[in-house]
Amino acid sequence: MTDSARQVMRRFAPMIYGPTILFALGEGAVIPLIPVIAGKLGADLALSGLVASALVIGQLVGNLPAGYLVARVGERLTMVGAGTLALLGVVGLALAPSVGVLAASVFLIGMCAAAFGLARHAFMTTRVPQNYRARALSLLGGSFRFGMFAGPFLGAILLGLTGTEASAAWLFAACLIACVLLVGFGPDPETKLQEHAVPPGGVSRGDTRSTSETADTGEAVTSGNALPAGGRPGVFRTMMQHRGVLSRLGLAAASLSAVRSARQVVLPLWGVSLALDAQTISLVVGIAGAIDFALFYASGQVMDRFGRLWAALPAMLLMGTGFIVLAFTHDVPQATMWFAMFAAVIGVGNGLSSGILLTLGADVAPKGDPAPFLGSWRTLTDAGGATAPVLFSGIAAISTLGVATAAMGVIGLVGALGFLRWVPRYIKRPPAEK
Numbered sequence: 001m002t003d004s005a006r007q008v009m010r011r012f013a014p015m016i017y018g019p020t021i022l023f024a025l026g027e028g029a030v031i032p033l034i035p036v037i038a039g040k041l042g043a044d045l046a047l048s049g050l051v052a053s054a055l056v057i058g059q060l061v062g063n064l065p066a067g068y069l070v071a072r073v074g075e076r077l078t079m080v081g082a083g084t085l086a087l088l089g090v091v092g093l094a095l096a097p098s099v100g101v102l103a104a105s106v107f108l109i110g111m112c113a114a115a116f117g118l119a120r121h122a123f124m125t126t127r128v129p130q131n132y133r134a135r136a137l138s139l140l141g142g143s144f145r146f147g148m149f150a151g152p153f154l155g156a157i158l159l160g161l162t163g164t165e166a167s168a169a170w171l172f173a174a175c176l177i178a179c180v181l182l183v184g185f186g187p188d189p190e191t192k193l194q195e196h197a198v199p200p201g202g203v204s205r206g207d208t209r210s211t212s213e214t215a216d217t218g219e220a221v222t223s224g225n226a227l228p229a230g231g232r233p234g235v236f237r238t239m240m241q242h243r244g245v246l247s248r249l250g251l252a253a254a255s256l257s258a259v260r261s262a263r264q265v266v267l268p269l270w271g272v273s274l275a276l277d278a279q280t281i282s283l284v285v286g287i288a289g290a291i292d293f294a295l296f297y298a299s300g301q302v303m304d305r306f307g308r309l310w311a312a313l314p315a316m317l318l319m320g321t322g323f324i325v326l327a328f329t330h331d332v333p334q335a336t337m338w339f340a341m342f343a344a345v346i347g348v349g350n351g352l353s354s355g356i357l358l359t360l361g362a363d364v365a366p367k368g369d370p371a372p373f374l375g376s377w378r379t380l381t382d383a384g385g386a387t388a389p390v391l392f393s394g395i396a397a398i399s400t401l402g403v404a405t406a407a408m409g410v411i412g413l414v415g416a417l418g419f420l421r422w423v424p425r426y427i428k429r430p431p432a433e434k
Contacts, residue, residue, distance in 0.1 A: 012124070012136070014182055015076075015123075015186050016123065016140065017139065017143045019079070019116075019120075019179040019183050020120060020140060020143040021147045022147070022179040023116060023179050024144045024145075024146070024151065025151045025171075026151065026173070026174075026175035027109070027147070027148065027151060028150065028154075029151040029155035029168040029172055030090075030093065030151075030155065030168045030169055030171075030172050031052075031055065031151075033165045034102075035049065036165055037102060038052070038099055038103075040165075041097075041098060041102060042099060043099045047099065051099060051102055051103045054103050054106040056110065056386045057110060057386075058106070058107040058111040058113070058114065059110045059111070059117075060110075060383060061110075062111035062112070062113070063114045063118060063376075063378045064376065065111075066078065066082075066111075066114050066115035066119070067118060067238075067376070068371075068375070069371075070118060070119050070371035071371040071372050075119040075122055075123040076123075078118075079116055079119045079123075080184045082112040082115035082116040083116060083179050084176075085108065085111075086176055087173055090105070090172045090173045092104065092105030092108070093106060093169050093172075094166040094170060117378070120140065121362070121378070122374055124136060124358075124362065126367075126370060130363075133362060134301075134302075134304045134355060134359045135297065135304050136300070137359045137362060138296055138300025138303070138358075139355070140355065141296055141299075141354040141358060142293070142296035142297060142355075145292070145296060155168035158171055238366070238372040239373075239376045245422075245426055246376055246377065246380060248421075249360065249418070249423065249425075249426050249427075251380070252418030252419050252423075253356075253357050253380065253384070254381050254383060255412065255414060255418060256315070256356065256381075256412075256419075257382070257385040257388075258387060258388035259319045259320065259411055259412040260319075260350055262323070262389065262411075263350065264389075265388075266326075266405050267281075267284070267343050267346070269401065270401065271284060271339065273330065274335055276336065284340045285343065287344065287347070289347065290347075291348055291351055292348075292354075294351065295351025296355065298351070299351065299352050299353060299354040300354070300355050302352070307423075307427075308359060308360060308423050308427050309424065311352050311356055312353070312360075312416075312423060313416055313419055313420060314352055315350070315356065316353075316412050316415050316416035317413070317416050318345055318346065318352070319346050319349035319353075319409075319412045320409045320411070320416060321345075322342045323342075323405050323408045323409030324406050324410070324413075326346075327403070327405040328402070330401070330402055357381050360427065361378070363427045364377075364426050388408065388411070392404045395407050
């Protein structure tokens with residue numbers, strides 16, 4: 001990475017990377033405790049699971065409105081508004097007098113998470129030069145993963161010190177306050193980027209040509225600088241205009257999200273089916289997660305230097321093949337060793353996929369006004385992640401755990417074929433870094 005790339009990424013730290021870690025840290029602290037809080041309010045296991053799923057439902061529902069909002073008021077105001085509204089949801093979560101209020105609070109947090117995530121995605125899409133876009137977005141994905149990884153540990157420490165689940169919610173509230181302050185009053189990387197002069201032949205402000213037609217100087221392009229001739233098309237019109245890429249590359253991306261989500265269900269249940277104790281299962285899943293986290297930046301390096309397909313395809317092949325082979329190891333000698341080995345293989349695949357969905361979405365989004373398109377893109381990928389655990393559970397209920405695990409692997413291999421077919425069609429190889 002050149003000094004220029006490093007400098008630009010450092011400029012994004014106060015407004016993008018720092019707030020992302022804070023938001024994910026607080027969210028990660030409360031997610032494991034939502035079913036516990038629901039149970040204490042009188043919910044049974046099924047209802048507690050439904051309350052916990054309100055977070056994912058809120059994210060699904062929130063993506064399209066978030067795209068509309070970002071296109072109208074901009075990324076910074078959307079992030080500030082989402083953080084502030086999420087604070088109300090966290091207060092409702094901590095003080096919920098009933099299961100209904102708790103579910104509504106969790107749903108609100110999910111919607112705000114969708115708006116916050118889409119706003120930062122659109123912000124990076126319009127401001128990071130294409131030749132190191134993947135690294136910048138992989139770092140964004142890594143920031144989120146770090147927060148979600150460390151959050152549960154902080155929540156557990158607070159729970160041990162205070163004895164009340166509400167302490168994790170108050171940690172989330174403190175993270176949100178710091179997040180809103182950073183976004184609202186921190187240095188804006190856009191003004192820093194605009195200090196650089198446009199080189200001869202570069203893109204001047206107001207130039208509406210895409211990065212595939214002109215050099216990308218790194219100058220900030222806000223949603224108002226390069227709009228289509230007919231003005232802003234809106235969320236649903238954008239969806240129709242880009243239905244080709246959404247129904248092809250978008251579905252391949254959704255399959256990646258599905259396989260990622262499936263691993264969070266498959267691996268713990270596989271350990272349980274082998275009669276392993278909770279400590280061993282946690283150790284195996286934790287090691288796989290550590291491998292996953294360690295590789296997040298490597299994904300961006302590969303995508304920027306060799307092309308998006310060189311990260312997407314190996315990631316899907318590793319995860320898909322890992323699930324399929326794991327499905328045949330349940331009753332073999334040393335099944336625990338095979339479980340640990342393939343958990344690590346799947347972790348490598350997931351680590352190589354860090355930032356891929358963000359990068360692909362940014363690559364195919366309309367250059368001048370990406371937010372409405374990204375709302376549709378993120379709805380597709382979130383739907384894939386939400387559907388996979390339900391599909392896995394359904395197949396396991398009518399068949400066996402092995403068949404359900406193999407089915408997740410098949411989804412991965414089909415997704416790999418989708419990437420192989422559609423990435424070269426829609427995304428050109430990134431330009432060499434100068």
